[in-house]
Amino acid sequence: MPEQDTPQLIKETARKLFQEKGFSATKTRDIAQTAGINLALVNYYFRSKKQLYDVIMLETIEHFMAGMLQILNDTSTSIHEKLENFVSSYINLLRQNPEIPLFMLNEFSQHPQEISAKVPFFKEIKQSVFLQQFEAEVAKGNFKAINSLHFMLNVASLTIFPFIAKPIVQNVLQVPAPDFDELMQERKKYIPLWIKNMLWVK
Amino acid sequence: MPEQDTPQLIKETARKLFQEKGFSATKTRDIAQTAGINLALVNYYFRSKKQLYDVIMLETIEHFMAGMLQILNDTSTSIHEKLENFVSSYINLLRQNPEIPLFMLNEFSQHPQEISAKVPFFKEIKQSVFLQQFEAEVAKGNFKAINSLHFMLNVASLTIFPFIAKPIVQNVLQVPAPDFDELMQERKKYIPLWIKNMLWVK
DNA sequence: TTTCGTTTAAAACAAATGTTTAAAACAATT
DNA sequence: AATTGTTTTAAACATTTGTTTTAAACGAAA
Numbered sequence: 001m002p003e004q005d006t007p008q009l010i011k012e013t014a015r016k017l018f019q020e021k022g023f024s025a026t027k028t029r030d031i032a033q034t035a036g037i038n039l040a041l042v043n044y045y046f047r048s049k050k051q052l053y054d055v056i057m058l059e060t061i062e063h064f065m066a067g068m069l070q071i072l073n074d075t076s077t078s079i080h081e082k083l084e085n086f087v088s089s090y091i092n093l094l095r096q097n098p099e100i101p102l103f104m105l106n107e108f109s110q111h112p113q114e115i116s117a118k119v120p121f122f123k124e125i126k127q128s129v130f131l132q133q134f135e136a137e138v139a140k141g142n143f144k145a146i147n148s149l150h151f152m153l154n155v156a157s158l159t160i161f162p163f164i165a166k167p168i169v170q171n172v173l174q175v176p177a178p179d180f181d182e183l184m185q186e187r188k189k190y191i192p193l194w195i196k197n198m199l200w201v202k
Numbered sequence: 203m204p205e206q207d208t209p210q211l212i213k214e215t216a217r218k219l220f221q222e223k224g225f226s227a228t229k230t231r232d233i234a235q236t237a238g239i240n241l242a243l244v245n246y247y248f249r250s251k252k253q254l255y256d257v258i259m260l261e262t263i264e265h266f267m268a269g270m271l272q273i274l275n276d277t278s279t280s281i282h283e284k285l286e287n288f289v290s291s292y293i294n295l296l297r298q299n300p301e302i303p304l305f306m307l308n309e310f311s312q313h314p315q316e317i318s319a320k321v322p323f324f325k326e327i328k329q330s331v332f333l334q335q336f337e338a339e340v341a342k343g344n345f346k347a348i349n350s351l352h353f354m355l356n357v358a359s360l361t362i363f364p365f366i367a368k369p370i371v372q373n374v375l376q377v378p379a380p381d382f383d384e385l386m387q388e389r390k391k392y393i394p395l396w397i398k399n400m401l402w403v404k
Numbered sequence: 405t406t407t408c409g410t411t412t413a414a415a416a417c418a419a420a421t422g423t424t425t426a427a428a429a430c431a432a433t434t
Numbered sequence: 435a436a437t438t439g440t441t442t443t444a445a446a447c448a449t450t451t452g453t454t455t456t457a458a459a460c461g462a463a464a
Contacts, residue, residue, distance in 0.1 A: 025225035157363035171318040
């Protein structure tokens with residue numbers, strides 16, 4: 001028998017709705033009705049819609065960042081291994097939560113300074129072992145000397161964007177869901193190779 | 203003296219607001235107040251907020267697609283030239299309208315079938331000369347034999363994603379606006395090279 | 405069983421929000 | 435100047451929406 005943890009039920013229902021439709025389009029009555037609970041309970045447990053949203057947004061970002069820094073700061077792996085681990089781990093995450101990137105990017109787009117202040121650990125990427133290793137490879141002449149921001153943007157772009165574009169790929173380009181999923185699986189292998197080919201000095 | 207074309211004024215004000223905050227978060231009174239016109243005029247000229255939104259969304263997508271098919275179907279250019287033209291032209295467009303991708307992607311994410319039905323010309327990419335040339339290069343053994351969807355996704359990802367991530371790059375990674383702009387300029391040259399390096403058979 | 409703190413429910417409230425109405429202002433035509 | 439069609443305005447309307455209130459239901463402790 002599933003034990004009824006009301007605040008948890010509210011949070012999970014709200015998370016789904018907020019991620020699907022955004023803050024303004026999600027109504028407190030939607031949340032209550034979808035969760036099958038009384039309207040007043042949303043405010044009873046979370047004081048306001050905005051506070052509920054903030055909790056969910058922070059948890060989402062933490063969830064999204066959780067494994068990232070560990071992979072990028074692992075001193076026992078090479079940059080190539082980190083690249084493979086990062087891409088593979090994130091494609092797995094995004095296959096299960098394809099709505100997260102758009103949800104987060106909308107928040108950063110609409111309240112950049114507020115949300116940036118709340119997630120300081122995002123900055124740690126800049127000082128990560130991963131980026132130090134990248135700079136080292138550049139210094140050794142193994143990688144082409146591009147701004148490390150290009151490097152980061154390329155990895156993030158190739159990994160994340162296809163999931164944001166998923167509705168276009170599936171509905172406009174008519175790619176069936178299983179095919180899309182297989183493509184994303186393939187990218188686990190491809191992206192690290194592509195990145196290396198992009199940067200390799202020949 | 204700027205002649206007062208009220209419907210145009212409403213449309214441009216609403217476009218800015220819708221693209222910034224989305225449909226639900228934009229209130230008709232926002233539009234009226236920002237445009238400096240009477241509230242009733244929104245409904246007088248566009249019947250409803252939803253119809254105004256639909257007009258703007260369609261115009262935005264048309265604006266976004268306008269030059270694309272011309273470049274991709276130009277029979278007088280090579281695939282390499284098309285790549286350069288596409289990337290360069292789109293980075294220019296996105297530098298001036300960085301909000302368009304997120305605006306469109308949200309719409310596709312929230313109403314995939316409705317919006318897909320309204321923009322049939324999106325499909326034409328699949329039959330473009332650009333993709334035919336890609337397949338030809340693959341057949342000739344000049345390019346690695348990957349699914350053309352990967353190819354399209356890679357070009358789109360590397361070109362578009364950085365603009366979606368702009369608020370993160372600027373506010374979290376603390377990159378000043380002029381630096382960001384310069385990075386995007388650099389990508390006009392880089393992306394075509396990167397794409398070729400990714401695919402080239404060595 | 406009574407008591408007491410916690411949780412849930414129904415209803416109400418106040419503010420907001422999209423839309424309509426009806427009259428006034430305007431501009432062109434007769 | 436009077437008429438006519440169009441545009442703009444102020445006000446009102448009907449819902450929607452976030453939140454609060456008040457009381458009922460519940461469950462554990464005495």
